[in-house]
Amino acid sequence: MSKLTPKFVKDVDQPGSYQDGRGLILRVSATLRKSWVFRYMLAKQRHDLALGTFPALSLRDARLEADKYRLDIARGVDPAAERAKAKAAKASRATTSHTFRASAERYIRTHSSSWSKKHHQQWQNSLTKHVYPVIGGFRIAEVDTDDILDVLTPIWSKISVTANRIRNRIELVLDAAKVLPLTEN
Known part of the structure; x- marks a missing residue:
């Protein structure tokens, strides 16, 4: 009911x-x-x-x-397994320079000179632990809301502060990638 x-x-x-x-x-x-x-x-x-x-x-x-x-x-x-297969197929079509991971690493390289060592390490650790395993290989132009929710849902209720920071970091990487000619919209 x-x-x-x-x-x-x-x-x-x-x-x-x-x-x-x-x-x-x-x-x-x-x-x-x-x-x-x-x-x-x-x-x-x-x-x-x-x-x-x-x-x-x-x-x-x-x-x-x-x-x-x-x-x-x-x-x-299994719906989760089917979704994972579809996303893996989507990720396998990605080229290295157009992936979320490549864009995130480019963003970090560009901005880290103004960050503290601790802040730089927090970015690296949170993306490596939570984001790259789920969407790191996706083409930046193909990352959608459901993909981001797949990253955030497992951690949202457990460590909401980290989830908010990760959401913000994903948003910053995606916004920065929009202005580069590397995305094929």
Whole structure:
């Protein structure tokens, strides 16, 4: 049974996780950013799959997405594994100079002269640990909101300060990459 209403989703202003039922969760961050997550069990393991953010993805659309993934699971298909395969195929098409990682490293080289050693190391460590394994090989022009949510969702509820910093760092790298002729939009 569904518990959330469109009015509640629109008006909720308290950080937390709100269950709609059957694995659909609305997560509201401390900055009141609202994102949809589909939680499911497969092979005795819990998986959280980022669906998108509100209002870009409405309650109705989030429910339809979750239903689509429930059908996949019923057929024995792991949605997270399928998404990972699709992203790996997407990443394999990337050229080295156009990847997120290359752009991030270029950004760090360009700006690190004005940073402290500690700040430089924090950038390197957070990107290496959380970002590069997920989107480091993606073409910079193909990184989308779902990709960024895939980076942030696992850490958002555990270490929100780090998640906010990583989100900001990703945004800075993407913004800097827009002005370079390396992206093929």
